[in-house]
Structures are given as C-alpha cells and as structure tokens.
Amino acid sequence: MSSEFRFPLTDVKENGRLDVNAKTAPETFPDALSEGALVGPVALEGTILAVDDEAAFTGTAKGKWRFECTRCLKPLEQTWSAPIEVMVPIDGGPMDLTDEVRQSIALAQPMKIICKPDCRGLCAVCKKNRNEVNCGHPEIGAGDGVPGGGFAETRHPRLTPRPQKG
Ligand SMILES: [Zn+2]
Numbered sequence: 001m002s003s004e005f006r007f008p009l010t011d012v013k014e015n016g017r018l019d020v021n022a023k024t025a026p027e028t029f030p031d032a033l034s035e036g037a038l039v040g041p042v043a044l045e046g047t048i049l050a051v052d053d054e055a056a057f058t059g060t061a062k063g064k065w066r067f068e069c070t071r072c073l074k075p076l077e078q079t080w081s082a083p084i085e086v087m088v089p090i091d092g093g094p095m096d097l098t099d100e101v102r103q104s105i106a107l108a109q110p111m112k113i114i115c116k117p118d119c120r121g122l123c124a125v126c127k128k129n130r131n132e133v134n135c136g137h138p139e140i141g142a143g144d145g146v147p148g149g150g151f152a153e154t155r156h157p158r159l160t161p162r163p164q165k166g
C-alpha cells in the first residue's frame with residue numbers, strides 16, 4: 001500500500017495549513033479504470049487548511065492515461081485532471097487521500113474516446129483502419145453487427161438468423 005498521498009496533520013494544526021505537492025506511481029491505482037490504463041505518475045496538488053476542528057483539503061489530481069479509440073482501436077494518450085475536496089477531523093491522524101484520488105479517477109474516466117470526431121473506424125470486411133488505408137471495400141453502415149464503423153448509430157433492427165436448409 002502506497003503512502004505518498006497520506007499527510008500528517010500536525011503541521012496543519014500548528015501552522016493552519018500544509019501545501020501538498022505529491023506524486024505516486026500509477027500502480028497505486030490498479031483498479032481505478034475499467035478500461036485503458038494510467039500512464040506515468042499521478043500528481044496531487046493543493047492545500048490542507050485548518051478549519052475549526054477539521055482539516056480540509058482542496059486541490060487537484062492529475063496525470064495521463066491511455067485508451068483505445070472506440071471506433072478504430074488506435075491507442076490514445078490524454079492528460080486528465082480531477083478536483084479533490086476532503087474534510088476530516090484534525091485530530092483524526094494522518095489524512096489519506098489515496099482512496100479519494102482513486103474514486104476521482106474512476107469518475108473522470110470517459111465513457112467513450114474517439115481519436116478524432118470524424119474517425120472512420122475499422123473496415124468491416126478487412127479490419128484495416130479506414131483513417132489510414134483506403135482498402136476499397138464499400139463502407140457498410142452497420143454490416144451485420146460488425147464492431148467499428150458507426151455500428152451503434154445505425155444498428156440494423158433485423159438480426160434474426162436465417163433458417164438453415166439441408
Ligand atoms: Zn479512431
């Protein structure tokens with residue numbers, strides 16, 4: 001269990017604040033993303049302030065992640081950032097923000113990543129990337145449920161299997 005995002009509150013109690021500027025390895029959050037992966041360190045920046053009997057952290061977690069384009073499966077790296085706000089009793093020992101950061105990564109995860117707005121996806125016939133290759137196959141709107149190529153937008157309603165003869 002990594003402890004880079006755990007901060008003692010003694011300074012906060014004495015000085016009223018503690019500036020936070022920490023980094024941890026992406027392995028600290030192995031299960032934060034349901035798809036894709038974190039790339040490089042996860043940074044946490046912000047301030048812990050003493051507010052009456054509480055210690056309040058306000059700041060931002062940020063880093064990079066890698067996903068595959070939903071349509072053409074090309075790997076994409078993007079930076080992400082997520083706001084973090086946490087309050088704990090100031091006498092409650094060190095403030096551990098690891099779980100908060102993990103949750104914020106999960107919430108920030110995009111539902112759908114597309115490498116560009118007009119990504120043409122993969123050819124339904126030969127599986128080549130239509131952004132890079134003009135393979136000459138006709139662009140089928142929906143095919144027969146072949147992934148890629150705008151399948152979700154133009155799904156065929158008729159997918160019942162044909163009765164087999166003989
Ligand atoms: Zn794409």
Ligand SMILES: [Zn+2]
Pocket residue numbers: 123124125126127128135136137
């Ligand atoms: Zn093709």
